[in-house]
Amino acid sequence: MSAAVAVGVLVAAAVHLLLQRGQLRVILGFVLLGHAVNVLLLSAGGLDRRAPAFDGAGAEVADPLPQAFALTAIVISFGITLYLLGLLSADGPTGGGEKETGDGPSATAGGEGETGGGPSATERGAGGGER
């Protein structure tokens, strides 16, 4: 029950942020949405609705698999959040009005964004391996 309330509140806040105008709020909205799904994954380990995944696991033993799922999902969403922030900084502060056009700054910042994607690719391999 508490998990359901937590997911509901997180999703409501996330949707509110996603519908805002600023890019940063959208990114924060995705962070919250990711948290909501992680809570959902953890609550999927509850054994009150189904048989235990492993033989001999009693009602007091938590199912380890959803925790591995959540761990992998956290790594992935962390990498993508970094990349989104990279895209945001590639364009400068929205509505700041002072700078830009010209491919110079965008091109270099795009490069930063890609390195943000690069390491996460290897981390993802590791995260999948743990599962």
Next chain:
Amino acid sequence: MSRLLVLPFAAPLLTAALLLAVPRRRTAHRLAGLAVTAAVLVLAVALLVVTRDGTVPVERIGGWHPLVAIGFAADAFSALMVTVCAVVVLACLATTAASGDDHDPLFVPLVLVLSAGAYGAFLTADLFNLFVLVEVMLVPSYALAALGGGATRLGAARVYVAMNLLASTILLAGVGLVYGVTGTVQFGDLAAAARTSPTVAVAAGVVLLALAVKSAVVPWHDWLPRTYPEAPPVVLALFSGLLTKVGLYALIRVYAVVYDGDPAYHGVIAAAALLSMVVGVFGALGEATMRRVLTFHMVSQIGYVLLGLALFTAASLAAAVFYLVQYILVKTALFLCAAAVHAGHRTDRLDRLSGLSTAQPVLALAFAGAALSLAGLPPFSGFVAKFLLIRAVGDAGQWVAVTVAVGVSLLTLASMLKIWGGAFWGEPPAPDEVAATRVPARTVLPALTLAVVSLLLGPVAQPLLGLADTAAAGLLDPDAYLRAVSGR
């Protein structure tokens, strides 16, 4: 053989990691990218030979219990998809190697990681790994979509990332719900689970919804024509061949395994399919640049494949598989042609182009072949695909769907003629008007090769038809696949 199942996923990933260590060696990047993709292609063809008779090789990494192991399995459908995608990646890498578009030191590694994710997604036998592998495929695509920068491209990339991130989050939630109610995410244990339990059907429905968003099925198609045309032109060809098709493959696989083709949902899928066909083709008719027309067409073609899934008969599934395979080849060829036009003229607006058929006959030949195949004219493979599909739909007595399919085909031809009339027909513009550079023929060769393959698959369709039949039989009666996957 089953040990080798990991290689299509692992080999490109390892190669990409090694290439990152030598960022300045462009020749090494090109050669390694082409070599590892060619190796995957050889392996995939070997897999086709093995799975041709319905055998299902399975590999569980580390030999863990089937419930927790990272398992890879191949049936004829998976092997076909891996083969076609390897061909697409090979064509795109060859094009960029010839045109020099791969100057970014991250380009080849990103493409390799993307392709590794796609191959992995075709071979995985587990819902959660499907999510992970789709992410492995999407993260490099986020970077590729923004490659080169520029305000419009970055704007489109933001929409693209946001939309796919939302879909991925929904997919993950769906996987979590499926685990919550069944205690497993492995296809073998999920067999027909949604047919017996409505709770599972709801949970798996969330997964199907997310996959439909990723495959750009109407009414969730809007992000596709908004974002794809702004990506770098060759990258767009790669995306069209791999990304939405992985979504479509997963949609077909999950529906066949978890729902066991439950007839209760055929109407919904058919409605989405017909809507996609119609909306996509009308959208394409209204666009004014080559890439936008072609991108909207993707929505329409996805509808055709879904129509095959909606009927869920042996004939319609075989037609859908055949359609999917030939359409990936044709669409990539068309996008590679559009990329060549863009490389030569710095634009692909139809009102700024003309006379390409005399200025660049090789390019015109490649485009004409692929366009006629897309529209479904004999003797191209597109004709065989549409004929099979329409016959299967007619056999099922769905005459409305037959009418829509034929009508949409005619409109497809009309929009291809629009591109042809705008860009290829007419007098070449005076040389002083447009700063056009002639694209060397070698950059068009990969596209031409794909068009020729599509032409050959028309008259010599029998081998592919046989494979499509085996794949359809495996989807219709997935017992062999499920037994192999669950290890029982």
